[in-house]
Amino acid sequence: MPDAAHRLFAADALLPTGWARDVLLEWDDTGKLSTVTPGIDAKGDTPRAAGPVLPGMPNLHSHAFQRAFAGLTEFRGEAQDSFWSWRTLMYRFAARISPEQVEAIATWLYIEMLEAGYTSVCEFHYLHHDADGRPYADDAELSLALLRAAKRAGIGLTLLPVLYQTSGFGGLAPSEGQRRFIRSTESMLRLLERLRPACEAQGAHLGLAPHSLRAVSPEGLRDALAGLDAIDPCAPVHIHIAEQTAEVDACLAWSGQRPVAWLLDHAPVDARWCLVHATHMDADEYRRAAASGAVAGLCLTTEANLGDGIFDFSAWREAGGRWGVGSDSHACVNAAEELMMLEYGQRLSLRQRNVGADAAHREVATALTLSAVQGGAQAAGRAIGGLAVGQQADFVVLDASHVALQALDAPDMLSSHVFASHRSSALDAVYVAGQARVTGARHASHREAASAFVAARRQLLAKD
Template sequence: MSAATTATGSLFARHALLPQGWADDVLLQWDDAGTLTCVEAGLPAPAGTERVDGVLLPGLPNLHSHAFQRAFAGLTEHRSAEQDSFWSWRALMYGFAQALTPDALQAIATQLYIEMLQAGYTAVCEFHYVHHQPDGRVHADAAEMSLRLVAAAREAGIGLTMLPVLYQASGFGGKPAQAEQRRFLNSVDGLLSLIGRLRHDGVRVGAAPHSLRAVPPEALRDLLGGLHGADASAPVHIHVAEQQREVDDCLAWSGQRPVQWLLENAAVDARWCLVHATHLDAYERRALARSGAVAGLCPSTESNLGDGVFDAEAFVADGGHWGIGSDSHACVDAAEELRLLEYGQRLTKQRRNVLASAAHPQVADAMWLSAVAGGARASGRSIAGLRVGQQADFVHLAAFDDAGLSASQRLASHVFATHGARGVRDVWVAGQCRVHDGQHAGAGRAAEAFISARAHLLEHR
């Protein structure tokens, strides 16, 4: 499209990471909806157009978030069982979830989403399961908690895909839910009604059957039928094969491993995101790659909980798609998630630059582009990078000690050698600058509300 196209916003970048790789002297223009109408390289800077002389990256989607868990990040780092694990951590998490109020959820999420923007994320998929009051009673407005998350995203200015969670059982075979899970429970019809309400309010929405242990087969079937009957493109996210115990329990219940069972009993395709998928055998890995589904990897949370290491090298070699999420928000830093993912591969393979590719031998380039593409697919939104037709979401890296470095070397330094300095300078979402010089306009107000909400949770959990 010609650079002369009428646009409502424009930016000129000295260096920009396009889907095919780095380009110089790039003009970006977008329309009233924040959709890119022009991405052209090799042009002189037009008079009056804002210019960035550093490195411009496509905004990174965060494909897996439990926003309320930001309030207790760092507060579970003490031994609560002789063999501490995901399962003992989950018991602590339930205590915080029980004390959560609508006001607290909105305050926590607003703070979190601002932190995400300041860290280089421009969109988030919110895997939301705390629907009801602590005793399980429905709020006067059944969508109350979901709408608080929508309000938080709008206040922060981050892109949002809402994923209301279906949760019905405490274990495989439809084991009755525990008292601590009452806030999470919904019928299929109840969840579909919630999804319809959010869609009516203009929210990009999908659904999240929580896991195979929490959603019986017939409920999974009915949920998918209702979801895709109303919106054939709606994304579906599910926790799967995060823990070895989950694999063992699924084998005892069905005679199959969880990803094997899912692929053989649901129409898993490019609309799906299988979150974690840590424990796969070779058959499951190849079949998942063929399905077109995204593997939703959350390296900081998976490290924090001792989940294990996803074999990303083999999955990519099989043609698989992946993206990253911050999950429990022990870390809110897009670059650090990529670093941890690559370092996990290095530790298990005993090699370096594992996730580089023939097209992108600089590993940071390859990983950033893959995470953008996979995150966009999981989001069900047009946020797949700096090209015409996609949303104008981009990140400008600050220039610290990078004199003489190429654009690719600057990104590599951001991912692998930040030395504790915040590398993100400016962030745009749908053509609107949400972070300028590393700061979000609402950060101070959000931080005060967050501190108050966290104090309430700690007092009442």
């Protein structure tokens, strides 16, 4: 039997098949689960979880640097503010940030994620160059800053460098605000080759993110995918798609097709793809995209913050679509909050309750958690799909003594965590690869990282 540092007993655990009682979890030295045994008596010095054990939630979409200006765009700047006016403010902020500030912001953000129930993150990273748009002496400098931040926080990482080439459909020239993002296809493939050993050294996974159809030409997309296949034919591919109705209209004007339909007709979309947002699809696009095996990347709090619209969750599930959640621009950093926002958005749209329940699980929080974990793991391209042998030992322990959870059974504890608590206050511990990164609801580097974040934000705001 593994030593006490490599095992945990849970009176209740949420396995991929549903809730189980008296579960022994054991993992090996690499952090992979070697035993998941329900119906067993706790013996000897086996540590006991303080409450129900949940699979760790993957965060499938993050722009780390944007955490530093979350909350700073909530004022009327135009007669009708939208995603596009928000983007102008974001570009101003991105133009001045340094590698040191990126690392400080990302370190704090990743600690926040861990304390809020995320155990891994897919970093959609498009800030590549210096303030003048020139490559750093080490072209990977900002990517390496994110790798260091993830390692320091102890969160799992899928790094997705972003290919960004144009400012609109039809190859429009990039704007001044995009100068730090722009790369040729060749320079992107060189960057991936440079980053591959660095990712492997810390157990991170590497993929590619063509930013969007408006930001990458058809030729650039084709050549980038071919180059990625030569490096790693299984690497994940993430793309922003159909987030805004204006994007759909522009794509129709350019190609005569809606964005998701165009992508499905012109790219080898399959289970390695994550279609981030995919908010505005017609019925045929929902059917075809779901059939491709791709994951829909839902970022509910960001989509609400930006006024994007509401994803047709029922249509996606009826088509057999897979999905996961992300915190995107980090107006909110909380795994349970994304699930609550998903459910409440559907309730408001459909004027129904308990939309997220499914045939296997009547409890909404249970059904949503299990599906989001599976979809997030697929999007990350990593073995983080829940409490099962061979998966990484990423899990979250709820605090059964929390006032919102006391005297409830395990499914109701999870439901109260998602719908009736502060959605992070009821977390006791978070493990990544079998290592406790959060204990007593607090990360060991919380205070230090928070101070560095505040200092970085203060420096950035002083530049205005």
